[in-house]
Amino acid sequence: MKTPLPTATSTSFNTADHAKFESLDQEFDYAPDVTEACLECHTEAASQLHQTFHWRWAAKVDGKMVGKGQNGFNNYCISARGNESCTQCHTGYGWRNDDFDLEAEENVDCLVCHDTTGTYKKSAAMSGHPYYEDTKVGGKIIPAVDLRKVAQNVGAPQRQNCLACHANGGGGNGVKHGDTDMSLVDPVHELDVHMNSDKLNFTCQTCHSTSGHQISGRYNDRKAFIDHEPNMGRQAREGKNVSCESCHDTKPHEERQLDNHTSKVACTACHIPEMARGPYLTKLSWDWSTAGKLKDGKPYAEDEMFDGVEAHSYMSKKGTFTWGRNVVPEYRWYKGELKQMTLQDEIDPASAPIDINPPSGDYQDPDARIWPFKIHRGKQPYDTVMNRILPLKLYGRKGTGAFWTEYDWNKALEAGAKNNEVEFSGEFDFIETNGYWPIKHMVAPAEQALECEACHARDGRLDELTGFYLIGRDANPWIEGFGALAIFGGLFGVAGHGGYRYIAARRRKQQQGGRNDEK
Template sequence: MTRRSSGGLKKTLVLHRFSIGPRRLIGFVGVALLAMGLLLFSNLQNLIGAEAPKGPPPPPKAVFEDGSPWRAVDLEEALKRASETVPLVKEVVKETPVERKRRLGDAFPKLTDLTIDYMVLKSPMIEAEENHYGYVRFMHKKHAVVVGDCTVCHHYRPKDPAAKETTRCSACHQKAFQAGMPERPGLKAAYHLQCVGCHMERDKGPVGCTECHAKNVPDHSTLVKLPPHPEPMDVTKECLRCHAKAGEDMLASTHWLLRGPSPYTEGHEKDVSLGKAAKTVNNFCIALPSNWPRCTSCHAGYGWKDANFDFTDRTRIDCLVCHDATGTYAKIPTGAGMPYKELDLRKIAQNVGRPTRKNCGDCHFSGGGGDAVKHGDMNSILYYPSRNCDVHMGGMDFQCVDCHKTRNHKISGRSTSVPVVEGSHSCETCHTAQPHGDASNVLNHHLNRHTEHVACVTCHSPIYAKCKATKVFWDWSKAGDKKRKPKKDKYGMPDYSWQKGEFIWKESAKPEYYWYNGKVRRYVLGDRFEPNGPVKLTEPVGDIQDPQAKIYAFKVMRGRQPADAQRNVIAVPHLFGEGGYWKTLDWKKSIENGMKAAGLAYSGTFKWVDTVMYWGLNHEITPKNRALSCVQCHESLRQEPYCGRCHQNTASIDFKALAYRGIDFQQLYYAGRDTLELLNVTDYIGFQSLGYKGDPIVYGGRFKQLPLGQGPSLPKNP
């Protein structure tokens, strides 16, 4: 570089062949300083464990994994059938039930004649008159099994000899006050008289409107009065203008308080303030205190950024996070529950509806800081899953609230991972304790006996994370190495983060099986643990001698996290924000800050301890043809005489086919799932680890032996 001057000419810098004047030099310096500032800001964002918000993410696409358009095939077929209008049956055969049975003899309708398992009760005739409630999901086959007599519902047959013996309800019952048939109730009345009447008579089943139907949400486009670009709290105020009672209900709900009653946590049955906001801990992001802005990004409220959040302020309730029907609403991941500023909140408020999988999944599918991290059976695939991934959501388009019924903003459901319970729901709620159809069928008979000892998910969810890999191990002690480059595993998932440590992921994983009676032993912050062995943060209660316990399937999450070295209590680290580990990389200081925020004493020294959490698996239910087969658990059925140990051979039953009917892990492997190690696995649930001597078919059950007693011993590897 040389300097030259010429009389009164301005001085210039010559760099190689380019000349730059002073003004241009100032401009270049300004740009350089701006670039340096942006670089520093970017590094700062990385240091505190989050990137600067880039705007709300796009809604998930309604496509299958292969990119083809998504369809809920079972629901689609049921809706198509429900929309059909059939000719009115004007005359029916007038006869008593006894006369009908005598007339039909052996031709009397049987369960084996039934061809439609799943229906929806919906009709254009009803909707033409009023449409305040949604359709009813109707388990046709299940009702036929429970009632045991098809003619209880199909109480008359058409007089036309060519008609079927049992015809659909809408063939006889159509419009109310049908001309010439004043004695016949309309279709809507017929449904309610038959269904509600039977439920009341048997004292079983739902009888309230919203117990069967979802209430349709009215069009809010003209009801909501908001200016352009309102603040989030202004939206809530507008909601409260009509829904004041809902606001009061929300203030007492778990999704608002993140704590509540824990009747199924052993030793804390009468506690009414246990939860994420108070004393619970996990081996993912560990605990809430001191990490509020990051952890509360999924809170159903606005601005919970520290311990001083006002839980009595109704204007802080976030109505849109649960009721947005546009699919566009999103919260800033590090914003203490605040939404992205780019969102059109007025438009969203004018388009609200019943909560969908998108509303629930935006938080619950991404617990633990990312997609599929926490839950082994919930991930973003469930926005639009295949039927094989989840038969309820993929086949019938179930929304979360179809099972997790809500009353006064209290949501039913229980989890081993969190203590709060606002109402229970289980498979038996819909499928009953005898879910396997006609008990005269030999296989159904045995499967129904299994339900006394084996939970539904144990057979009907034989693998978890079947559609997307989940995290199964997290080692916080390895965090802090910025030079270590993360590697992708065979699922494309990273094995390391300098902020969080080392990970192991698993897809199509075999669950671990334990006895579970519905109660949980739970580590509560401040409890002292025994220093020998891993600390069990949650553990199912039950054993083989407990008649209330069943064999359940679990994802077992294993981790390594900090603890007070002298007091033997799990530590609460301050991770996010000023003074947090992601900014200082100082574990000692971050634990001091976190323990102070949690109100816990700290000795000043820490150690690393192994921890375990048991996560119940209740989603990703497979179709029945992909449940565990008999031979995958019962080794004694893998060879002749198969079921002949107890059953006499008969030409009408192929016992080998029955024993082998179920999930084919080889087929799943060829389809791209990680099931190679599960091929030819026997004793799938591990009978001896559950307290049995071995296969119960050979050695007897937990409370009684089979009538034929102990059979011959089996070779080790047949």
């Protein structure tokens, strides 16, 4: 018997009206004061959050801290440490540098996840504090946040809370993930069968269940799922990991030929036929080596049409990009772990492009399955003497070395190395890299799932995935010879049997005729 699928309608209503709390009925001019008011009742909330990856932005892997907060990097903006623009998405206030106190409870930002008004906005210039006054950003006025109003209207996290950061990572909507953008706030059924409000109406927490502020999913120190354990159910995996099979079982199709695939093929491989399936583009490549060019001494940008949508193809601040929508993913073996390279790791420039966070697993691994990926192609700076990827400082005032202010590569790399405690020889160049992003959202309706020939064909989707025999794609003389032998052997057997029966029938007829003549 299959586990019933959860629906968003099972979510409990709030049992408290925060507008009636006297401690929240005041004019707040400093966000940490709101946190202190929250902690009067929610006494353990901050200490719980302090133990999470959302707070630490790093976890210990093989004895080394790895993540945004320490040693980690990607091939988008490369590193978060030292770049205040990144910390506007941190679940805290004021992470500007190493002076930030990760143990201080008042530094926790309760409102970024629990705001239900849609008015709460965090400032990059203020390292994650909300806008305390009306501020002009990019030609638009962002109004000051009414902290009293927000505090009196807190509730369970909504899609907008999660997507405000997770859909806008890398510098904009849909940039980083190929399956997560702001269209998931209220997707049509054809875009996401789980989150469409007219049917299942899942919230993020329906799958990413939570316990003690620990949110289920993949982190640097944790698998995305637990060995595809079936029928685990939502309660058993709160704050832990999540897989399709924990709700759908490992034999969901009730059709043997399809269900035989589940031991080697992930659900997402067939049921998410393209990535960035909504109205928004996702970034496919980012070349930092072209950044820094100016016109008349000023930075500039150029736009281009990508799949009918206009987007920046060049920015002085960031370099050259390509974008896509409705893009066919690439496929790799994956068991829920990505091997994250760190800023301390040595690279071999001759082996470029460098896989900076490749998925683990192969055909022989019983826990690995074929998964769809967005592979983001980057070109980023590295130290040609130390053979290490280099971080750079992007955001900051003049005199800090910030690239977006001074457009000086040497200064930006020197400041970035210092912020990240990385040795910099002073010599650098640019190297091609691959960043891997598993595709798991934007599940299409069943009728849009891939047909057999999408993979079981030459020049199909799995052409790059080698090391095993795939029917319809691969040519193997032994297998084909055996198959031909079986076919022709079968035909010969049928023909021989038919011929024998024909001859035997003729003999019986002749013998019968002879006996009649004797009579």
